[in-house]
Amino acid sequence: xxxxxxxxxxxxxxxxxxxxxxxxxxxxxxxxxxxxxxxxxxxxxxxxxxxxxxxxxxxxxxxxxxxxxxxxxxxxxxxxxxxxxxxxxxxxxxxxxxxxxxxxxxxxxxxxxxxx
Numbered sequence: 001x002x003x004x005x006x007x008x009x010x011x012x013x014x015x016x017x018x019x020x021x022x023x024x025x026x027x028x029x030x031x032x033x034x035x036x037x038x039x040x041x042x043x044x045x046x047x048x049x050x051x052x053x054x055x056x057x058x059x060x061x062x063x064x065x066x067x068x069x070x071x072x073x074x075x076x077x078x079x080x081x082x083x084x085x086x087x088x089x090x091x092x093x094x095x096x097x098x099x100x101x102x103x104x105x106x107x108x109x110x111x112x113x114x115x116x
Contacts, residue, residue, distance in 0.1 A: 001025075002105075002107060002108075003024065003025040003027075003028050003101075003104075003105045003107065004022055004023070004024050004025070004028070004095070004096055004097060004105070004106065004107030005022065005023045005024075005107055005108075006020060006021070006022045006094060006095060006096055006107050006108065006109050006110040007020070007021050007022075007110055008020040008021050008110055009093075009094060009110030009111045009112045009113075010111075010112070010113070011113045011115065012086055012112070012113070012114055013114070013115070013116050014086060014087060014088060014114055014115075014116055015085055015086065016086050016114070017082075017083060017084045017085075017086065018083050018086065018112060019080060019081070019082045019083070020036070020080065020081040020082075020083070020094055020096075020110055020112075021078060021079075021080055022036075022078065022079045022080075022081075022095075022096035022107070023076070023077060023078050024077050024078070024079065024096065024098070025077070026077050028097070028098045028101050028104075028105075029074075029077040029079075029098065030074075030077070031053050032053055032098040032099070032100055032101075033050055033051065033052055033053060033098065033099040033100070034050065034051055034053075034070075034072060034079045034096060034097070034098055034099070035047050035048075035049060035050035035051070035070075035096065035097060035098075035099050036048050036049045036050075036068075036070060036079070036081045036094060036095070036096050037094070037095045037096070037097065038090075038092035038093065038094045038095070038112075039092055039093050039095070039109075040089075040091060040092040041092075043092075045095070046061065047061065047099075048060065048061050048063070048064050048068060048081075048094075049061070049064065049068055049069075049070040049081060050070065050099060051070045051071065051072050051079065053074075054074075055071065055072050055074070058070050063089070064083075064090070067083065067084050067085045067086075068081060068082065068083050068084075069081070069082040070082075079096050081094065081096075083112075086112075086114045087114060088114045088115060089114075090112060090114050091112060091113050091114050091115070092111075092112060093109040093110065093111050093112075094109055094110050094111075094112055095107060095109040095110075
């Protein structure tokens, strides 16, 4: 059973924008801190942004701060990642998950490729 379904990735030129969406099962989403992660080829998966259960508190890794915005819709069990001013180094497969579920199931992710 798929617990997370990520979408919205694609090919974009440097400086471009994308918004990712992730629909999450209620059992994983409800009341939990959610995060977006990414994994570039040959690298370990890393957390890029997280958001509190109510949505009021967010944190970002330094590399994306000021360019990425995480948000969530608690009525739709969905978390979003708005990305602007994309750089080639943002190229990766992006995943969402509850911070407390990182040892559990993962979705297939969505590929983001930043290239001219």
